[in-house]
Structure formats: structure tokens, C-alpha cells
Amino acid sequence: MAGRELILTNVTKRFGGLVAVDNLSFHVREGQIYGIIGPNGAGKTTVFNCITGIHPCEEGSIKWCGEEIKDLSPHQVVQRGIVRTFQTIRLFxxxxxxxxxxxxxxxxxxxxxxxxxxxxxxxxxxxxxxxxxxxxxxxxxxxxxxxxxxxxxxxxxxxxxxxxxxxxxxxPFLLILDEPAAGLNDNETQALIQTIYRIREQGVTILLIEHDMDLVMEVTEYLTVINFGGKIAEGTPGEIQDNPAVIEAYLGSDDDE
Ligand SMILES: Nc1ncnc2c1ncn2[C@@H]1O[C@H](COP(=O)(O)OP(=O)(O)O)[C@@H](O)[C@H]1O
Ligand SMILES: [Mg+2]
Structure with a gap:
């Protein structure tokens, strides 16, 4: 059997006429720290909602450990060892x-x-x-x-x-983090980076969305960049940071980060 890999193939998610995720494919390997970045509204959280069964995608395939999981409920996804945190805190x-x-x-x-x-x-x-x-x-x-x-x-x-x-x-086998550094100060962000490494040392694969570019550049090994729901680039942080399409997407957006 293949390792504990997450493979998205041609995933599309629409909200009415809006294409929030557009024919997106990417491949997270076991043990990786994998990043998804892109301007506000690019569709990042929606991708996580598709993976975790909150907003199932209509088209494409989401495979985990070789199994198609795109039609599973959130609870069934958790039972398979995929667990997430949210962009805004949801605690009791x-x-x-x-x-x-x-x-x-x-x-x-x-x-x-x-x-x-x-x-x-x-x-x-x-x-x-x-x-x-x-x-x-x-x-x-x-x-x-x-x-x-x-x-x-x-x-x-x-x-x-x-x-x-x-x-x-x-x-979890796969931990999905939606903007884990949002609202943290510099010391807290540094501590978070160390925590992410320590979690990975326990054999957990990590998929994260993050706006803090310092964190992304330091901690992730591979990145997919999306804009308007579609992939505009992928590669190592070093490859991504000089990519003209990526620079254009960030300059062209009203994100100031
Ligand atoms: N539940 C929803 N219903 C309708 N539109 C949504 C919903 N969730 C997200 N969207 C829209 O999908 C697009 C992508 O949103 P989102 O995935 O939250 O972006 P990001 O996380 O990259 O900032 C946005 O245009 C947003 O308004
Ligand atoms: Mg989001």
C-alpha cells in the first residue's frame, strides 16, 4: 500500500455561480510539512472544508491512503486520522x-x-x-x-x-492547520514553529494555510499557491518566492501581508 498520502485531483467546488476551488490538484506526502498560500478569498479554507467533509466538492477526487474520501462525513474523515483546526478559534x-x-x-x-x-x-x-x-x-x-x-x-x-x-x-496522521499563526505575536510565532517541528517528529504529516510569510518560508517544505481557486504555482519556498505569478498575485491583492 502507498504511504499515508493525500492526493487531490482536479477538485472543483462551487458556491452558486462562484467557483471557490477551480480544478485544483496537489499531492501531500507522508511526513511532509506542506503549505497552501494565496491572497484572501483565494479558496484556501474551502479546500480544507472539502478535504474534511464540511463542504463536499462536486468534482474531482480526494484520496487519502489510497481511499476516495470526498464523499465522507466530517466524522468519518476524523476517524481516518485527518484532524483540523479552524481559522477562528472553536473551543468550549x-x-x-x-x-x-x-x-x-x-x-x-x-x-x-x-x-x-x-x-x-x-x-x-x-x-x-x-x-x-x-x-x-x-x-x-x-x-x-x-x-x-x-x-x-x-x-x-x-x-x-x-x-x-x-x-x-x-x-491524527494528518494535521490540518488553518492560519495557526493568525493573531500571534513574534515570540508566540517562533514557539509555534518549534511546535510544528515537534509534531512532525511524532510522525504526523502537516498541511497548513498561513499568511505569515516568515513562518511559511521557514517551516514548510513544499507549497501550492492558489489564486481565484486555481493553482498558480507550486514548489519549495525558495522556488516560490521569486515566482513572478506569485508576486503578481500578492501585489495585485489588497492583502498588506
Ligand atoms: N459557505 C460559503 N458560501 C458561499 N461562499 C463561500 C462560502 N465559503 C467561502 N465562500 C467564498 O469562496 C471564496 C473562497 O473563500 P475562502 O476559501 O474562505 O478563502 P481563503 O480561505 O483563501 O481566504 C470566497 O469568495 C468566499 O466568499
Ligand atoms: Mg481562509
Missing amino acids: GQMSVAENVMSGRHIKSSQKLWHGIIHTPTSKKDERENWGKVFEILDFFDLTEFASSTVGSLPYGIQRRVEMARAMAVN
């Missing part, structure tokens, strides 16, 4: 950091919900294992001191870490 603000990360464990083991309802001995053992894993992950993300803090009361930069921690609690 009234719950503690530890409980939020635990919710990632429950997504993973929701087929065992039955045990949770009837409290069998298996469920107690599972819960113990789950909490052990949650505290390992909190330690990995340097969040232990905030374990019992209410998420909504924490600074934004910490909430973003909680979101990644929850995603990692699902034990």
Missing part, C-alpha cells in the same frame, strides 16, 4: 483546558460512547487512559499549568495552543 469557552483536550479523546473513541453511558469497567479503564493521554498532551503543549483554567478566560495565544492540543488528542 466555559470548559477547562483539560476538558477541551479531553473532548478530542472522545471524538476519537465515540464509537465506544455506549461504554460511557453504562459505565462498564472498560469505560473506567478507557477514561483513565484518556486522562493520562490528555496530561501528556498538555505537557507537550506547555499547558499543564492551565489544565483547570476556563478556556474563555485565557489569552488568545494560549487558546490557540489549546486548539492544537485538542486536535492532537485525536491522534
Whole structure:
């Protein structure tokens, strides 16, 4: 069997008359840190929504580990080890950091919900294992001191870490990050870069959208650049940064980043 590869082939997604993703193809290899960049409104988030089953594409193919996944539900996609974070934070603000990360464990083991309802001995053992894993992950993300803090009361930069921690609690093979550095200061961005490397060291493939070009240039190994939903360039960061079509797309947009 092929490795854990994600292959998009000729993916098109329309919203009414708007072509948000236009005949897009790209190939993420196992263990890569792969970037998708492009001006605002280029269709980046929509690509992630197609992959994760939120907005299924009408045309094209999305294969993961050789399996066609384009018609799967979001839950089925998660069950296959593909987990994402969102451009804007989506956490349970009234719950503690530890409980939020635990919710990632429950997504993973929701087929065992039955045990949770009837409290069998298996469920107690599972819960113990789950909490052990949650505290390992909190330690990995340097969040232990905030374990019992209410998420909504924490600074934004910490909430973003909680979101990644929850995603990692699902034990993903492919972690999809939508603008993980958005709203972070320079120190937080540097820490994020190190975290991304450490996640990859655990054998997780990473696909990310990012506006922060310093982060993109430093952390990604390969990039696809899209504009108006279509690919305008692909290559290593070094190859991309001098590409005239890419420069044109960014200069021609009203993004100031
Ligand atoms: N749910 C939706 N319904 C209608 N149009 C959408 C929807 N989501 C995104 N779009 C449109 O699709 C285009 C691409 O959006 P998006 O993928 O969010 O861009 P990006 O993430 O690159 O900034 C935009 O024109 C946006 O307005
Ligand atoms: Mg977006």
C-alpha cells in the first residue's frame, strides 16, 4: 500500500455561480510539512472544508491512503486520522483546558460512547487512559499549568495552543492547520514553529494555510499557491518566492501581508 498520502485531483467546488476551488490538484506526502498560500478569498479554507467533509466538492477526487474520501462525513474523515483546526478559534469557552483536550479523546473513541453511558469497567479503564493521554498532551503543549483554567478566560495565544492540543488528542496522521499563526505575536510565532517541528517528529504529516510569510518560508517544505481557486504555482519556498505569478498575485491583492 502507498504511504499515508493525500492526493487531490482536479477538485472543483462551487458556491452558486462562484467557483471557490477551480480544478485544483496537489499531492501531500507522508511526513511532509506542506503549505497552501494565496491572497484572501483565494479558496484556501474551502479546500480544507472539502478535504474534511464540511463542504463536499462536486468534482474531482480526494484520496487519502489510497481511499476516495470526498464523499465522507466530517466524522468519518476524523476517524481516518485527518484532524483540523479552524481559522477562528472553536473551543468550549466555559470548559477547562483539560476538558477541551479531553473532548478530542472522545471524538476519537465515540464509537465506544455506549461504554460511557453504562459505565462498564472498560469505560473506567478507557477514561483513565484518556486522562493520562490528555496530561501528556498538555505537557507537550506547555499547558499543564492551565489544565483547570476556563478556556474563555485565557489569552488568545494560549487558546490557540489549546486548539492544537485538542486536535492532537485525536491522534491524527494528518494535521490540518488553518492560519495557526493568525493573531500571534513574534515570540508566540517562533514557539509555534518549534511546535510544528515537534509534531512532525511524532510522525504526523502537516498541511497548513498561513499568511505569515516568515513562518511559511521557514517551516514548510513544499507549497501550492492558489489564486481565484486555481493553482498558480507550486514548489519549495525558495522556488516560490521569486515566482513572478506569485508576486503578481500578492501585489495585485489588497492583502498588506
Ligand atoms: N459557505 C460559503 N458560501 C458561499 N461562499 C463561500 C462560502 N465559503 C467561502 N465562500 C467564498 O469562496 C471564496 C473562497 O473563500 P475562502 O476559501 O474562505 O478563502 P481563503 O480561505 O483563501 O481566504 C470566497 O469568495 C468566499 O466568499
Ligand atoms: Mg481562509
